Amino acid sequence: MESPLNVEGANGCRPEGTNGRCWKKVMDLAEAKTQIMFAVPMVLSNVFYFSITTVSVMFAGHLGEVELAGSTLANSWATVTGFAFMTGLSGALETLCGQGFGAKMYKMLRIYLQASCIISFFFSIIISVLWSFTEPILVLLHQDPEISRAAAVYIKYLIPGLFAYGFLQNILRFLQTQSIVIPLVVFSVVPLGIHFGIVYSLVNKTSLGYKGAPMAASVSIWISFLLLALYVRFANKFQNTWTGFSFESFRYIIRKSKLALPSAAMIW
Template structure:
């Protein structure tokens, strides 16, 4: 394995970063005190393919909603509600399940336990297939469930018809997310070369299902709690007066926020990979430096996205609807949307750090408390009691996102940075110097 291992190591993300950190800086230029340029450059090269991957994938759903919006307000509301329900009950959960690989494969790669990456991938795919089958049964009963949740009967019927055709995509989505994490943690974002981490199918993967599940379920809960908060806004909008307009408007905001997050998610993936690889290699200080660099890059990227939306919100809204009323109302909510996009970008990096470090169990409690005991109560209170409607709902979301970012930052600053022991005793943590 020695010669191949050397080749594999040179393909790792930021392979030259280790040498960079071991050498003293020869220059005292002021910007090097603000941003580690070498780390930033390499993270940017890693993040760009991830950004394109996520944007192209999300565009599939986004384009279908845009076409539905030009068919009519009922079709837009139905497609939006269906995608919200699919995200709440399926896609978010499948994304979360794959998050276990960010810890296991990321730290395994850093520790040079290459063979185990393929085993973890197979175990995760088995779990994804099982849960996709359970979720697909639930989707067949979408219409009565939505009606039970007090959604409009016509919109519920349209949503149920839409979601039934999404069922095959749920299984594919689970496999894609697992393979994406498998490649991401090896820093393979362009060349598809991973001979030493994939040795073919093996029954050994069944031995590691429980190990995977211990991280997969908290990871799924972590992701779902965040996704559900966004989609809960769509359900609350359906309970407001003039629900078709309100639901369409909130859905446009949610989809805009999501596409912006998909852009910054490339940096979140870079943070997760860098942190997990460095912790696996026993270098917590370098992992912390990688987090700091990614946070700075995320703020710059979020500001660029926010500026583009600030000057082009009417054009963007026109992709979703021809209604002058909806376009006008979207313009009034845009300032709040810009704030939430910036905060969401910041917390996205911290969530990536949590996944890479194996802190999913802590992030679950942070997301639960900040969204459902702070953000959503404020959203409901402002939206219904003060009759701020769409603006009230989004202000509540901003409060939740701000609290979440603060909680995750607190964890990152005060939690001892350790690596997961990836030997035969997989659920133990080995102490690594902070």
């Protein structure tokens, strides 16, 4: 007599599985919930930080068609050549700080963070030089000369924000590897709210006009970085992972660069 056909799948689930028993075998719902609770604050904080430069473009765009085109082009150029690269450079901290925190080598987290900030500062200088030649580069890429000129003016005042953005991304990775994500939402939405007031004042209430939009973005990004830096400095939860600056971080610059550059290249 033939044995009954085995209709169980590789995971032991029958098609007629009831009450979600099959799904429970396929997916760990508790783990999925944990991952979602960890990911959503990170997504929101990144959206809020990204919105700072977007809001500046919106205010600049209300000044005229050339201003709208110039600020949009400048923001795209800055994102591709600068902000995205800075995000990639900080990616190595996810590996290094994650390993250090997991191994309870807490003092290494601050050393890796400082080394990463030094690397970000160095590359910010290089990118700033590149941004100084924005107009001829864009014209060479067959962009409209008038719009290229407006983009060059806009990106000139974004340069200070580039340095702050590099530091900001490093601190974000430093916090994320310690599973600290909820405060990131607060510390990202506050600068965005402040930014509306700053950009409105500089663009509409001063003689800066168009220049005020990127200047406001730079100021707001610096505020974002300083708020997180103060949080790390004074919150008790970081008493083991942040104990001040150390010259030892210079010894890890090369090691950090070997991970940071490939990480930046993948995003770039």
